[in-house]
Amino acid sequence: MNTTLDRLSPGETATVTALDVEGPQRRRLMDLGILPGTRIRADRSSPLGDPTAYLVRGSLLVLRRNHAGRIHVDRHQG
C-alpha cells in the first residue's frame, strides 16, 4: 500500500519507492542507504512523535517528520 515513511507505525516495514527530495538532501539520504527498493522498518519514535528512528541496512537512522514525509514507500502487509 502506497504511503509515506512518516505514516509507518513502530514495527511496520515498507519498501522505498521514491524520494521526493532534490539536491544535496537527496544525495545525503541515498548515501545513508535510502534508495528506491530499500527495505526500511520504523523502529521507535521520540516521546513527542518526532523524530523517528528507522532501521535501514542494519543501522538506525533518525529522521524528522518533514524528511520522512517526502520518502514514498510501499507498506508491507501483515
Next chain:
Amino acid sequence: MSTTPSPPTTNACGTCALNNAANLRRLGVDPSGHDLVVALAGNPNTGKSTVFNALTGLRQHVGNWAGKTVDRAEGGFEYHERRYKLVDLPGTYSLLSTSEDEDIARDFLVFGRPDVTAVVVDATRLERDLNLVLQILQITTRVVVAVNLVDEARRHGITVDFRHLSRELGVPAVGMAARRGTGIEDLLDALERVALSPDSFDGRRVVHRNRRLERAVSHLAERITQHVPGVTNPRWVALRLLEGDPALERAVAEGRLRDLVADPAGPRSETVPEEPDA
C-alpha cells in the same frame, strides 16, 4: 632461539606466530622521511581511529576532526623497513554530499595521490558501508578494504566471505578486530602489496552506458588534463563538474586545481624513485 643476550627490542618476536604485526614499528607522530603515503578512510564509527592508533602507536582519541583547525591527523609507522605516513581522513558516509569533512577526505584522495588507501568498514553494516568503498574506487583503485569489527559481527551471526568480497571489488579485503589487534598483520601485508605494485588494480567501476554523457566526460577530461597536467583521475573530476559539484567548480574557477595537485601529501624522502602513475 639464540643464546646470545639480545637487546630489548630484538626481532625474535618476529618469528613468533602469536605476535601480531611483529614487523611493525610504530613511529607515533613522526612521519618524517616517509617512503609511502597511506590514506585511512571510512564511515564514522567503524573503528578507523582504533586502526590508526594500532598502526602508529598513538593513543589519543583521534576523533572526527572538524575541518577548519586540524583537517587530518597524521602519524607514521615502519613495516619491512619502509617508512609509511598514515593520514587519517575525517569519517564520512560519502564523498559526494557537500560537507567540509567530505571535501577534505575527497580532496586528499583525488589530489594527495596516496600510494594506497585503506577503507575501514564495519562488518556488521557492510551493505551500507560499501557505498563509500565504491565511491573511492571511482577515484583510485589502489585500495585495501579493511573489514573491521569481525568479532562483533560473529556475535551477531555474521561471517564475511573475504575472498568473494575481494573478487567482487577487485581489490584486497582483509578482516580485522582492531580493538584486539587481530588482523593488523594482514592489513599491513595488503597495504604493502598494493602500495608497491607497479600494476594498477582492476577495481570495480560503476559504469554508465550513456553515449552523450560519455562524450562529455571524455571531452572535459581531456581539457582538464591539458589545463592541469598531473591530475590523477581527470575523468572523475569531469564527472563531478558535470554533476555540478560546487566545491570542484570553485577549485577550477579560482585556479586552485593546480595547487591541489601540487602534492599536498608533503615531500617524500628523496631516495625513493617516483611511483609509476596508476
